[in-house]
């Protein structure tokens with residue numbers, strides 16, 4: 001055989017060996033992280049006598065790398081598992097993380113500067129009793145869904161969510177936010193719920209440009225001014241009840257064919273109600 005072919009063959013062997021080492025090493029690395037994480041998770045939930053973390057409850061994997069964790073209602077808290085969020089940062093393949101219905105009252109600030117979770121698309125922290133102010137989410141630039149509802153987060157939203165350009169669904173409902181409605185930069189937004197907070201001031205005009213919005217819930221706040229919503233052709237549900245909105249309902253609103261649920265009770269609207277409203281499945285004024 002010519003030496004040329006031997007060299008080519010050798011190169012292939014070395015390449016596949018390296019490839020294999022990287023894959024196996026990555027998976028091994030994650031296995032030790034998962035075993036460490038398991039120390040803070042009740043053994044009734046994660047049974048570590050099974051040596052494959054990908055088979056534990058709520059864990060999904062792809063090529064032995066962890067891509068999803070559904071730990072909703074696992075009884076977790078920061079005091080029970082102090083290194084929990086630090087360890088999560090090492091799971092760089094994670095795309096979906098559901099920590100809803102636990103007792104995390106505080107998330108360590110280091111979690112928000114964790115570069116490891118830049119692939120995360122889904123983060124659910126609803127129903128945790130989270131306290132304090134909203135952190136800066138700019139490192140989570142791939143997030144498409146963020147649910148922080150039913151916590152005790154207070155103060156301003158400000159620019160803390162402005163790095164989330166991919167965001168499609170944002171839920172900040174049932175917290176203690178006391179701010180103007182944030183002028184989000186998430187142009188892909190489809191679902192937004194800010195209900196049951198103390199948002200005040202006028203609804204920013206920028207919302208008219210979120211053309212993919214299907215669900216908008218601003219109810220139970222202290223919003224004033226008129227409704228700027230005019231050209232959201234995909235809007236299906238618009239909930240504005242229990243605010244101090246005033247003026248007349250824009251004609252353009254009645255022309256949104258997709259809109260099937262509209263609630264506006266307990267506001268200060270005046271003027272006429274259009275005959276064209278009758279295409280609504282349910283409209284509450």
Ligand SMILES: *[C@@H]1O[C@H](CO)[C@@H](O)[C@H](O)[C@H]1NC(C)=O
Pocket residue numbers: 043044047048049050
């Ligand atoms: C864990 O799994 C082993 C074997 O599959 C079983 O014997 C044991 O009872 C399980 N432990 C818990 C806490 O479920």
Ligand SMILES: *[C@@H]1O[C@H](CO)[C@@H](O)[C@H](O)[C@H]1NC(C)=O
Pocket residue numbers: 072100101124125126127145146147169171
């Ligand atoms: C977040 O979790 C809660 C409780 O499990 C669930 O009701 C809610 O639908 C989830 N949010 C999203 C956006 O999936």
Ligand SMILES: *[C@@H]1O[C@H](CO)[C@@H](O)[C@H](O)[C@H]1NC(C)=O
Pocket residue numbers: 136137138158159160
């Ligand atoms: C959030 O963090 C990013 C990156 O560190 C920074 O550029 C941005 O100004 C911060 N935003 C706020 C509101 O602090």
Ligand SMILES: *[C@@H]1O[C@H](CO)[C@@H](O)[C@H](O)[C@H]1NC(C)=O
Pocket residue numbers: 126147149150169170171191192193215
């Ligand atoms: C928060 O809002 C999103 C989008 O509308 C919804 O899918 C989710 O179920 C809500 N979360 C809870 C806990 O209701």
Ligand SMILES: *[C@@H]1O[C@H](CO)[C@@H](O)[C@H](O)[C@H]1NC(C)=O
Pocket residue numbers: 151152174175176196
């Ligand atoms: C409103 O939010 C508070 C917590 O801030 C919660 O206790 C209450 O159940 C919420 N109300 C509704 C109607 O969701």
Ligand SMILES: *[C@@H]1O[C@H](CO)[C@@H](O)[C@H](O)[C@H]1NC(C)=O
Pocket residue numbers: 187188189209210211212
């Ligand atoms: C709305 O959705 C369409 C189809 O998914 C997409 O092409 C378009 O860029 C979106 N608009 C914005 C402002 O993100």
Ligand SMILES: *[C@@H]1O[C@H](CO)[C@@H](O)[C@H](O)[C@H]1NC(C)=O
Pocket residue numbers: 211231233
């Ligand atoms: C309203 O939406 C239509 C279709 O999406 C678009 O052609 C039109 O330019 C929009 N008008 C305004 C004022 O944004």
Ligand SMILES: *[C@@H]1O[C@H](CO)[C@@H](O)[C@H](O)[C@H]1NC(C)=O
Pocket residue numbers: 246247248270271
């Ligand atoms: C409706 O209220 C606005 C201010 O809130 C006022 O300027 C307007 O004259 C009112 N229109 C009618 C028909 O009462």
